[in-house]
Amino acid sequence: MALIKNVNTKVLPVITVMLAGLVTLSPFAIDSYLAAMPVMSEFFGVSISIVELTITAYFLGFAIGNFIGGPLSDSFGRKPVALTGVTLYALASIIIPYCSNVEEIIALRVLQAFGGGFATVTANVFIRDWFSGKQVAKLLTIVSMMMMLAPLFAPVIGKFLIDWKGWQGVFYFLFVFAVLLFVAFLILIPESRDKKMITRKLSVEQLFGKYKVFFSHKPSVLTLFAVSFSMSGMYIFLTAASFIYIKYFEISVAQFPIVFGANVVLNILLSLLNTQLLKKYKPMYILRVGLLLQLFAGILLLITVMMGNPSFVMVFIGIVIFIGSLGLIFGNGSAVILNHNPNVAGSANATIGIMRFILSFIIGSLIALFHTDDLIPIGVGMFLCTAIGNLLYVIVMKQYKKQELKA
Incomplete structure (x- = not known):
């Protein structure tokens, strides 16, 4: 295990779970909420496409939180930034139930997402601070896998909560979850940033300077956009999931958590599988396989929705493969980027989140804007x-091969 700092291996599982807790803030904020969207549409007397904007607003807030939180974590340390983000997330969560219109919810969802982005951006760089090489990809994959467990349980939890409290x-659940995470994180997680690197100073010039360093490495930037676009496809699905399953295919609210999960x-x-593949192959090559698998799913979905009466089974299979492929994409893509940018890891990781959610915000907004009664x-x-x-x-692969030949 390529250990950089003196982390007690006995507490490594606890640390991994806590970091997974950070990255599940957003999946819970989105996935436990999806089944509630038709209910909210009726409650506020607006169309579901308007309620969908509360999802795209979350993407925007998350991107802003990443943009500021990443560089701040480089200068002030990872832990204070994470705790501040969780606090903002909790405050927004407890205020939203008392909103009287969708516009207020949209504004507070931006704040909630800002807190989520502020906190989540530190999770991967905690790992990068402590580890190096393939171990980064392995741990990022484990955390990502635990993050993906959230969509498995979140809709079930959401359905129960809707039946109980609307x-x-x-x-209310998101507030309690954030408070418990704050307390556990405060007690159990040590600071990972080297004290010599914590300057507690960050001017606007320094903020943009950190991003300038990252964007000067062209292969990292292209990898960033490749991963971000592949992730954006998933967020298109998340934005439209309740429409696809509940409205279009008429799946009941009770069945929705099962189908979605x-x-x-x-x-x-x-x-x-990725954790095993990393024992033999470099992250950049596994990432390529994941992207090709997702492309196959994208082609299958495109052909299916263009049919006059798309089959539920074919749409379902296409989405399952599309989302599943991210198990080979996200962890490896993040590892490739972080391993090439160790000195500005916080900013590099923030850029991953920023681009992913900005693209998701733009594309999700377009999907909501051009919302139709079909799946095209x-x-x-x-x-x-x-x-x-x-x-x-x-x-990207061509550029990396050129670098290897020069080396």
Whole structure:
């Protein structure tokens, strides 16, 4: 195990669970909430496309939180930034149930997401501070796999909470979850940033300077966009999931958690496979396989939705493979980027989150704007995301091969 700092291996499982807790803030904020969207549409007397904006607003807030939180964690340390983010997330969560209109919820969802992004951006760099090489990819995959467990349970929890307390119950749960995470993190997680690197100073010039260093490495930037586009396809699905299953295919609210949860089973299995593949192969090559698998799913979805009466089974299979492929994409893509940018790991990791959620915000907004009674905009959007991601990574691989030949 490529250990950089003196971390007690006995507490490593606890640390991994806590970091997974950070990255599940957003999956819970999105996935436990999906089944509530039709209920909220009726409650506030607005169309479901308007309620969908509370999802895309979350993407925007998360990106802003990442943008500021990443560099701050480089200068002030990872732990204080994480705790501040969880606090903002908790405050927004407890206020939202008392909103009287959707516009207020959209604004508070931005704040909630800002806190989530502020906290989540530190999770991967805690790992990068402590480890190096393939071990980074392995631990990022484990954390990512645990993050993907959230969509498995979140809809079930959401359905229970909606039956118990209405749509407001979802946000009461998010508040309690954030408070418990804050307390556990405060007690159990040590600071990972080297004290010599904590300057407690960050000017606007320094903030943008850290990003300038990252963007000067062209292969990292192209990898960033390749991974971000592939992830954006998933967020198109998340934005439209309740429409796809509940409205279009008329799956009951009670069945929704089961169908939705099945979408992440393959992701978890491929994440487990990835930890074994990393023993033999470099992350950059496994990432290529994951992107190609997702492209296959994107083509399948595109063909299916273009049919006059798309089959539920074919749409379901296409989505399962599309989401599942991320088990080979996200952890490896993040590891490739972080391993090439160790001195600005916080900013590099923030950039991953920023681009992922900015693209998701833009694409999700377009999907909501061009919302129709069929699945064509969703299928086309998901296909374009994976096609662009694959094209960019072909260029990346050529650049990495040139670097290897020069070396």
